[in-house]
Amino acid sequence: MLLVAAITDSFNDQDIAFTRMPDPPGGPLLVVDDRRLRQQVWRRLDDGQELPPDASALRVPLWACHIDAATAQATFYATTQRRPAAAVLVAFHHTRMPTRVTTDVTGWAHALVGERAEVNFPVPRPGRRPSQGPEVETKITLSAKINPLAVARILLDHLSTIGTPVSDSIIYRRILRSEIYRPAGSCLREYAALTPRPDGSWWAKAKFLLDGQLHKSIRPATDQEHALALVSEALGRRPLDKVGQLLRSTWDVPSPTDQDGHWSTITVDTSTLAPYLGTLQQVEIEYGACLTAAPATTGSPPVRRAVESTADAVADALSAHGIPHVRFGQSKIEHFLNNGRNDDCD
Numbered sequence: 001m002l003l004v005a006a007i008t009d010s011f012n013d014q015d016i017a018f019t020r021m022p023d024p025p026g027g028p029l030l031v032v033d034d035r036r037l038r039q040q041v042w043r044r045l046d047d048g049q050e051l052p053p054d055a056s057a058l059r060v061p062l063w064a065c066h067i068d069a070a071t072a073q074a075t076f077y078a079t080t081q082r083r084p085a086a087a088v089l090v091a092f093h094h095t096r097m098p099t100r101v102t103t104d105v106t107g108w109a110h111a112l113v114g115e116r117a118e119v120n121f122p123v124p125r126p127g128r129r130p131s132q133g134p135e136v137e138t139k140i141t142l143s144a145k146i147n148p149l150a151v152a153r154i155l156l157d158h159l160s161t162i163g164t165p166v167s168d169s170i171i172y173r174r175i176l177r178s179e180i181y182r183p184a185g186s187c188l189r190e191y192a193a194l195t196p197r198p199d200g201s202w203w204a205k206a207k208f209l210l211d212g213q214l215h216k217s218i219r220p221a222t223d224q225e226h227a228l229a230l231v232s233e234a235l236g237r238r239p240l241d242k243v244g245q246l247l248r249s250t251w252d253v254p255s256p257t258d259q260d261g262h263w264s265t266i267t268v269d270t271s272t273l274a275p276y277l278g279t280l281q282q283v284e285i286e287y288g289a290c291l292t293a294a295p296a297t298t299g300s301p302p303v304r305r306a307v308e309s310t311a312d313a314v315a316d317a318l319s320a321h322g323i324p325h326v327r328f329g330q331s332k333i334e335h336f337l338n339n340g341r342n343d344d345c346d
Helices: 034-038 105-116 148-160 224-234 301-320 332-338
Strands: 002-008 017-021 029-033 059-067 073-083 086-096 132-134 137-142 171-183 191-196 202-210 213-221 240-254 262-274 280-290 325-327
Touching: 002 105, 029 034, 029 059, 034 059, 059 086, 059 105, 073 105, 086 105, 137 301, 148 171, 148 240, 148 262, 148 280, 148 301, 171 224, 191 224, 191 240, 202 224, 213 224, 224 240, 240 332, 262 301, 262 332, 280 301, 280 332, 301 325
Parallel strands: none
Antiparallel strands: 002 017, 002 059, 029 086, 059 073, 073 086, 073 171, 132 213, 137 280, 137 325, 171 191, 171 240, 191 202, 202 213, 240 262, 262 280
């Protein structure tokens, strides 16, 4: 039996619905096409009530759980790509279903996904892009709660009218859990994020001020201890205080290239920072890479113009669909730690 959890691409729909499908082929990848999803009967989590069909809404899987009837072995999958007419899911966890949950498989699987799901596969970045240098990104904070998948589809459709996205109309999805650290006594713009990857390695990301400008360093690490050493080095070996755990669920859309070959990653991001309260939804426009043979230096005027141009297009699309938003939003760490106050470095 394959249990599939999905949301629709409708604007204000935040609810997850569930359905049961036949056993899939074995393997680490699972591809579920739209035609099969439209044929399914979908039910709510809380009471199992059947939901009426909606021809105007497209259901997109978030995760799936295959349970072997003979052995009770459970394989959990999470969506990594929303392709035209299909979703691609990747296995992220294997376990055995306890006998006590046979009457509430859906509730058990839903709770386990909330605790274990980590799908930190990097978004493809064709072209050249330095791993270190001045940060080049713009954040747009969404002022009202909205279905992030709907926002990603709106942006993909809008950007496709400007040019051909480098991903051929693929929306990528990531689930990231990062351990957040700050240099003792620093301003809120400086921090480190240590993020595990599916292969057991880690990403070590640090943001730090250099000559009054915010820089970013992203380096691969063999394990968590190595990642902590790398961010400590990037932050000047200052004592680090642990802030909490950042959970991000993102839908990522690569932009078209501009006339100089530059493109950006557009991330519709829903974040929480435990133990702090609240949820933050933003659209981040970050420099992706350059497809030309001689790309400009990160932070140079052509790169900044490319990011700002993409940010303008994103803001136009949000305004055209009546989505309230604020340009030049704070970083996620600033938002949660500041509680609305102005950053003390600005």
